[in-house]
Amino acid sequence: MPGRVTADLDGVPETALWTLYHRAAEAVRPDTVLADPRAVQLVSEIAFPFRERMGAARPWLAQALALRALGFDGVVRAFLDDCPDGTVVALGEGLETQFWRVDNGRAQWVTVDLHGPLALRRRLLPHGERQRVVVCDARDSQWMAGIDPSRGVLVTAQGLLMYLEAAQVTRLIAACAGAFPGGTMVFDTVSRRFSARTRAHAKGPGGHRLPPMPWGMDAADRDHLRDAHPAISEVSEVPLPAGRGVLGYLAPRAAVVPLLRTDRPLITRLRFGAAPVSLTGQP
Numbered sequence: 001m002p003g004r005v006t007a008d009l010d011g012v013p014e015t016a017l018w019t020l021y022h023r024a025a026e027a028v029r030p031d032t033v034l035a036d037p038r039a040v041q042l043v044s045e046i047a048f049p050f051r052e053r054m055g056a057a058r059p060w061l062a063q064a065l066a067l068r069a070l071g072f073d074g075v076v077r078a079f080l081d082d083c084p085d086g087t088v089v090a091l092g093e094g095l096e097t098q099f100w101r102v103d104n105g106r107a108q109w110v111t112v113d114l115h116g117p118l119a120l121r122r123r124l125l126p127h128g129e130r131q132r133v134v135v136c137d138a139r140d141s142q143w144m145a146g147i148d149p150s151r152g153v154l155v156t157a158q159g160l161l162m163y164l165e166a167a168q169v170t171r172l173i174a175a176c177a178g179a180f181p182g183g184t185m186v187f188d189t190v191s192r193r194f195s196a197r198t199r200a201h202a203k204g205p206g207g208h209r210l211p212p213m214p215w216g217m218d219a220a221d222r223d224h225l226r227d228a229h230p231a232i233s234e235v236s237e238v239p240l241p242a243g244r245g246v247l248g249y250l251a252p253r254a255a256v257v258p259l260l261r262t263d264r265p266l267i268t269r270l271r272f273g274a275a276p277v278s279l280t281g282q283p
């Protein structure tokens with residue numbers, strides 16, 4: 001189709017198209033759990049062989065990724081209720097259209113990702129005055145420059161941390177805890193078993209082979225996240241919202257379903273103490 005923008009991504013950056021494709025497939029349903037017309041429009045504007053490269057979007061997977069996005073939306077909305085002029089920093093934001101789902105008309109929004117997805121994002125999405133796009137590796141704390149912590153900061157990492165090594169995740173969490181006193185961080189993880197499957201190059205959900213995900217975490221590992229930095233004052237699970245059908249019924253209840261209790265994707269929220277804490281634990 002003329003006028004469409006070619007997406008020339010592969011490897012981990014290409015996964016920004018995979019998640020967008022599934023969110024849009026969910027959003028076109030009349031009974032969708034995630035209203036997201038901008039995602040639908042975006043897919044129609046990108047010249048990329050979605051179906052050939054990623055297969056048909058399976059409805060269960062589309063709903064699962066939409067419920068994950070909805071879980072993040074809930075955390076962002078709660079943050080903006082508390083800190084309406086705060087800053088949301090979306091690490092590895094790719095082609096996520098969350099800003100247009102949750103914006104309150106006052107928040108600052110910082111999108112951080114690698115060059116490829118952000119070049120596409122800049123061409124296709126209109127970024128207003130309160131939005132900033134920062135080309136930076138999330139592991140490099142340069143993206144923190146210019147972020148005002150005084151009105152509240154929420155760092156989100158949706159679909160990102162599984163692509164990092166465990167030590168890099170710990171360093172990133174520690175850097176956020178140190179830089180944003182009183183702030184919040186929310187991210188999702190895959191299980192240790194799922195991570196091992198991707199490292200063995202097994203096909204992932206929907207039959208598509210996702211890039212290796214070096215870092216996996218089980219629910220039992222969650223409390224160890226506190227060890228990353230003394231300023232981490234709270235670690236909690238964000239349950240998925242309810243959706244449609246069996247998957248939608250189980251989503252918010254997964255923590256108590258024996259087979260799903262340990263081996264499942266998780267969303268975790270960290271809160272950072274208000275006062276800066278030195279790494280020795282002394283105030």
Ligand SMILES: C[S@@+](CC[C@H](N)C(=O)[O-])C[C@H]1O[C@@H](n2cnc3c(N)ncnc32)[C@H](O)[C@@H]1O
Binds near residue numbers: 013014015096157160
């Ligand atoms: C699975 S996609 C998720 C995109 C978006 N957050 C979503 O949920 O649709 C992973 C994203 O993380 C980005 N990414 C991967 N490694 C990164 C890194 N080291 N620094 C910044 N972004 C990274 C990729 O370019 C891609 O946009």
